[in-house]
Amino acid sequence: MLCLDNLRERFLQGNMRALAQSISLVEDNPELGAKFFSLLGLPQGNPRIIGITGPPGAGKSTLTAKLALALLARGERVALLLIDPSSPFSGGAILGDRIRMHELSGLSDVYIRSLSTRGSLGGLSAATARVLRLLQHGNFSTIILETVGTGQAETDVVMAVDAVVVVAVPGLGDDIQAMKAGIMEIADVFVVNKADRDGADRTKLQIEAILGMQEGRRVHPIQVVPTIATTGHGVDKLTQALDDHFAYVEQSGELARRREKRWHKEFSAYVANILLGDFFSWANSQGIGIMANADWAEIEVYGLAKQATAQYFTERMKRHVEED
């Protein structure tokens, strides 16, 4: 068992292993995690959080590594969070994004961590928000989050980060049309990776055309940047596009609004977590409904939920008054 005070001390000294252990703590155990956060107080730094999303194999990891290298070269400290899906059958996972990160090994100003979705859909794990928050205490200037890569609109990522980079590849053709439904709306910067392949220009034009139709709904023009992640070509332009984006959202107040929304979402998720936990421990002790080995098919679900929560609140209230 870890001693939280000792962990905090090592964490604040910048010990990398302590950072890694703290991430496991907040990932595995929301309760202990909350204690740890209260020991840490407010984050000292103010890192930019960038999300990288896009279809499987688009080059997200390769691009993430190259983007990190570019940021390191200008003196930044960078954390990478790489998410891969868990197996729906065993709950285990093979986390393989690190294979593309070899260029970053041995560098002292970068921290790389792989996370499993641990059963949650939508491209991020339930613990991702907590891990990102923890990284904000870690003296990084930029945090890059690579999502699972379903190619679907992983809308969770929008809530978790300050800027979304959507990675597309040439030759999607009509797929671009189909894709536009969700994924077009979430991009702050578009990348057409694998620009060494045929059709990159066409894909860029198609994306720009679709984005053009959306103009007015967005506050500032979205750049479409061709890259070749394997060579690093175009990564300077991507860095510039991200800087432009941040300059804009910082100045317009949109960044602050996004972060406020995120704060609210984390707050309510955490409250929901606490309440649910308490409700079920109460319901178990009372033998409510299905917990009383009743036949679920004989119970009307919403009715019981309403009745049980009403009873729960009444009893908790009573206890509260007695304790006062």
Place this chain on the structure above:
Amino acid sequence: MMTEGMQIRVLVAKPGLDGHDRGAKVIARALRDAGMEVIYTGLRQTPEQIVEAALQEDVDVIGLSCLSGAHNHLFAQVIELLKKHHAEDILVVGGGVIPEEDIPLLKAQGVKEIFTPGTGTLAVVEFIKKHALPR
């Protein structure tokens, strides 16, 4: 399947210069199917890279696979580096083409178990489940 609480995290790494990772991938899948989180880092990793990844990923176990014959040297270096970082608590196991006569030495150095090509993946899973330290 939603999973909560701690899961065993394993780094599966291939030190050395040989270019086959079929065995390592088979093990990685078996561990995943047993509910573990496996970080797979690919071919030709140096001991420094392996230990760096293990520390960053906060793994409970490092599984080293080596077919090049350089296991004595490479495994020892991994153990040495873990000690240097005060991370001896990470369980190290090895696999690959490793002659019987090398096994006592490797174990004396701190490799907890050696699995030779004949070992079934189930035995590896069981060993790790039994010996990985609870966090």
